Amino acid sequence: MDIDAVLKRIDDDLETSLERLFALLSIPSISTDPAYDGECRRAAQWLADDFAAMGFSAEVRDTEGKPMVLAKSDGAPVAGDDKPHILFYGHYDVQPVDPLELWTEEPFKPHLVTREDGSKMIVARGACDDKGQFMGFVEAVRAILAVEGALPAPITILIEGEEESGSPSLPGFLAAAGDELKADAAFVCDTGMWDADTPAIAMSLRGLVGEEITIRAANRDLHSGQFGGPARNPNHILAKILAALHDEDGRVTVPGFYEGVVEPAAETKANWERLGLTAEEFLGPIGLKEAAGEKDRTVLEQLWSRPTLEVNGMIGGYTGKGFKTVIPGEASAKVSFRLVGEQSPAKLREAFRAFVRERVPADCEVSFAEHGGSPAFRVAEDWPMLKKGEQALKDEWGTETAMVGMGGSIPIVHSFKHKLGMDTLMIGFALEDDNVHSPNEKYDLKCFHKGIRSWARVLAAL
Amino acid sequence: MDIDAVLKRIDDDLETSLERLFALLSIPSISTDPAYDGECRRAAQWLADDFAAMGFSAEVRDTEGKPMVLAKSDGAPVAGDDKPHILFYGHYDVQPVDPLELWTEEPFKPHLVTREDGSKMIVARGACDDKGQFMGFVEAVRAILAVEGALPAPITILIEGEEESGSPSLPGFLAAAGDELKADAAFVCDTGMWDADTPAIAMSLRGLVGEEITIRAANRDLHSGQFGGPARNPNHILAKILAALHDEDGRVTVPGFYEGVVEPAAETKANWERLGLTAEEFLGPIGLKEAAGEKDRTVLEQLWSRPTLEVNGMIGGYTGKGFKTVIPGEASAKVSFRLVGEQSPAKLREAFRAFVRERVPADCEVSFAEHGGSPAFRVAEDWPMLKKGEQALKDEWGTETAMVGMGGSIPIVHSFKHKLGMDTLMIGFALEDDNVHSPNEKYDLKCFHKGIRSWARVLAAL
Known part of the structure; x- marks a missing residue:
């Protein structure tokens, strides 16, 4: 040619x-x-x-x-x-x-x-x-x-x-x-x-699993003065679940989450080390300074060889202008996992759903919607x-x-x-x-x- | 007449x-x-x-x-x-x-x-x-x-x-x-x-204090594949804050929250007892069974003589149809407190803001908007x-x-x-x-x- x-x-x-x-x-x-x-x-x-x-x-x-x-x-x-x-x-x-x-x-x-x-x-x-x-x-x-x-x-x-x-x-x-x-x-x-x-x-x-969860409590929106206290607030339930997904060290707490994670070869890690990217350099352009995520991992390890769980969206109750003293009937979140190594999308999805179900009170309901899943490559x-x-x-x-x-x-x-x-x-x-x-x-x-x-x-x- | x-x-x-x-x-x-x-x-x-x-x-x-x-x-x-x-x-x-x-x-x-x-x-x-x-x-x-x-x-x-x-x-x-x-x-x-x-x-x-909090992390929305892990997710920060507001027994954890709460007279409590409202009767019509809120209080006590804190609205990231693997730049919540006795709206507002500020990472920002405040009567x-x-x-x-x-x-x-x-x-x-x-x-x-x-x-x- x-x-x-x-x-x-x-x-x-x-x-x-x-x-x-x-x-x-x-x-x-x-x-x-x-x-x-x-x-x-x-x-x-x-x-x-x-x-x-x-x-x-x-x-x-x-x-x-x-x-x-x-x-x-x-x-x-x-x-x-x-x-x-x-x-x-x-x-x-x-x-x-x-x-x-x-x-x-x-x-x-x-x-x-x-x-x-x-x-x-x-x-x-x-x-x-x-x-x-x-x-x-x-x-x-x-x-x-x-x-x-x-x-x-x-x-x-x-x-x-x-x-x-x-x-x-x-x-x-x-x-x-x-x-x-x-x-x-x-x-x-x-x-x-x-x-x-x-x-x-x-x-x-990295692979990807998308999940949407919806928590339903009361059968209608409630006045927070008339019901605040005794009535379950799905915003509270959802916040507790989402907050429990990561521990203090940035690790995901869902049981079995790290099953199938493969540690990169020493040479690969050394190559990444040589690229010399600091947390400050990586985060500076987006206006941040401190690396979040797993405390004991470099930025490149986190991005290329570690799985993550991110809440991509959450909503519940009144979110318009001004204020509304409501206890909503439901609240929902969209959550995605990034997968590495041999992690199984199906297993992770089930582990996540079990983790959520365990935290939903008996008189409330939770439903899940699947938004795709693919393993790492x-x-x-x-x-x-x-x-x-x-x-x-x-x-x-x-x-x-x-x-x-x-x-x-x-x-x-x-x-x-x-x-x-x-x-x-x-x-x-x-x-x-x-x-x-x-x-x-x-x-x-x-x-x-x-x-x-x-x-x-x-x-x-x- | x-x-x-x-x-x-x-x-x-x-x-x-x-x-x-x-x-x-x-x-x-x-x-x-x-x-x-x-x-x-x-x-x-x-x-x-x-x-x-x-x-x-x-x-x-x-x-x-x-x-x-x-x-x-x-x-x-x-x-x-x-x-x-x-x-x-x-x-x-x-x-x-x-x-x-x-x-x-x-x-x-x-x-x-x-x-x-x-x-x-x-x-x-x-x-x-x-x-x-x-x-x-x-x-x-x-x-x-x-x-x-x-x-x-x-x-x-x-x-x-x-x-x-x-x-x-x-x-x-x-x-x-x-x-x-x-x-x-x-x-x-x-x-x-x-x-x-x-x-x-x-x-x-009950009195009422309304607060809106907004957590800002990155200066723009991020791709959760490119940044997931090292980049702070304001949804996670907000969920941790909202989840921390109540303990396992339904009590509000904001320091000083119960200052000024007045216990009703024994006769008043006896009157309420006589009205004979059970949690099942109160919650049944809204499709719930178990009383949330403070574990050691009856429904009428909770409603008439106890202060509460409710998340009336929360939003962050992508909440439309389908899915978007985004880490948002900000997340926000509308929170209200119901006040009793001599609780001070101004003091509670400050205590709440301090509680939130303590939980926002150094490279993120939080801002507050006030939505009214009145003491109990x-x-x-x-x-x-x-x-x-x-x-x-x-x-x-x-x-x-x-x-x-x-x-x-x-x-x-x-x-x-x-x-x-x-x-x-x-x-x-x-x-x-x-x-x-x-x-x-x-x-x-x-x-x-x-x-x-x-x-x-x-x-x-x-």
Whole structure:
């Protein structure tokens, strides 16, 4: 492959690449809120049309939830049929935008903001997670086809629409479409750089279990003067439960919670030590100083090799303006666990539910809702694709590639391993200050641009 | 006074009394939400017009908050100038209506619902608290004027619009208008019956302190995968604080909380014992069985002579549909205390704030907002007006009047005692199942009707 010609094409085409990304970013494809179902479908169709225009055979595939986009290079010429078949995965769905009032511009009106130093960033919900990231791969493929007229290897692209809501339809889809998706390696672009100058490959991901609990006490809201004292207050019950989940040292107290946790090898720990990240450096940008969490663990250990339990949301009683002296009938919380090693999502869910049930008084009720579950993932350290990726990134960025763990979850990576029997190369260009899942999400134009170039180099190395 | 003629007039006029009440109930005068400021003013004006039509000199008086309605019998003939001057107090503001979806009909479209046994109830927000109750007194006055042509004693009517939001403008108004409001006794109709057949006079009220706390951690919402573990979660901090407020025995743990609590006299406790209310009887109608609160206290002690601390609302993180793996930047709670005896609102507020501050990590922030405060109240047991009220109620209802305590708060009653030097006769006709502060608030038509008749008898006894 004439990589220099491909890179020049990428540079020349940057403006139109950006126009395509903006068109996609302007579709509010929020998967966690049913009000946006139609927008999710619109995003899927937009992508299928774009992939078809590149010569792929592309389809929107219905599921019980949001549709999948599946595109195969059947229709596009492939130069290297003997090369490893690649399955690229991304997700077109995005996080909700609340609190909307903290956005400086509308979240679905993508635009460029220029910093004082002249560098630019793309601002919109999904700019980084994951539209900006996966479109980097797509633009690399487009440039290669434009210059070479053929792909270096067979490529299948799968873009799902439920990643932000726990990918409920994915297991069924993989089971049904397994043979169609079979490949030699998966590529995913949904992770981050080590810092603004240092690219990274993610070797591990934490798993994720989502649970919602609702405590019901009285059969109606009560006046706290008429009933305050003798009547159970579900806010109190819920607060006691949530408070009991962590001990004084930041450890999770749910019995059996740490079962299956694997301690990283000494060498891995030493590598992390060398990255030299202090709690102050990690927490400074978000306005904090002291590490919370397990007292005897470094920040990187906590993020990459330790499980956590976080209360992502809680609500009960009157939360509007002013005051209402009410004892509510119910209170609820959304809780998630991040899993590592061999921890079992099903076992943890049951242990958590037992922990909660034990703390609900006999005359009150508790109900649970499940919000997805996936175990943790770790790639084999001697996988040849890792070396190729490491070198391609080094060539593009001119610096050593950091081989890191990831605190977040990409459920499909585990499915690729266990259902389709392949490892995943996780390369991504997100920066720590991208405000992923927060107001004013952004993606550096440099990350988008060099991300495209990086993927072209990875594909050239096949 | 020809009480029989007055009572007949009340019976004959019931339908038009109800029409007037419905007109008032259809005004959504919610004081805790600034969006309803205009509706509060409209309710005030409606009342001033109605009082003026009865011959009172009536005005809407502006305050820094919601306007007051002040009506004096200057303009209406008074038969008994030597009789004790009465100040009647009520409030035209109502509670918010959320959760709106639990109302079977629109809260501000008042209507009658007929039960299977033929009895009727008035359903609307404010039907009982306090529009239906105070209009009972107003209709009694109207009937007396129609039949007798004169009032039995000078009467001043004060209807405020901020009772549900802690009456912030009331102290200033009382200080400024003190002489105008001076009277020999205050009447208030905002309390309840002992049961559907037994009238009650309230001898004591609990005080109320409202506090709102907001915990701020990171300067933005965080992705729980990228930051979960090392980053503080304000939901966890808030849950720990709220959980620590009560011990295992239901006692409040804030240091100094029980300072100023007065143990009721043995005779009073014996009276309450005789009323024979079990926890099962009290909690059954709201779907509960076991008394929460202080373990070593009966239900009536808890409600009438013990202070409480309730979390009326709490919120943090993502609480919409679905799931969002976020660590929020802040979390907040609304907390209220019910006071008894000599407990000091200011001291309790400070003790609570100190308790909270102690539990907020050094790199996080806490802020407080004050939502009103009033001490508890107790009427002198030998006040002659009590005997008159007791007899009038016995005459109307044909049964002994229960002399009770009240768990709720009516801040103005304390102000009447300490600022204007008079005691308050608290008679009310609310029933336990009136859904006060809850969806589907109602007021029995019988309570409205016999409430008017009861007040006519009380006025006749002057």
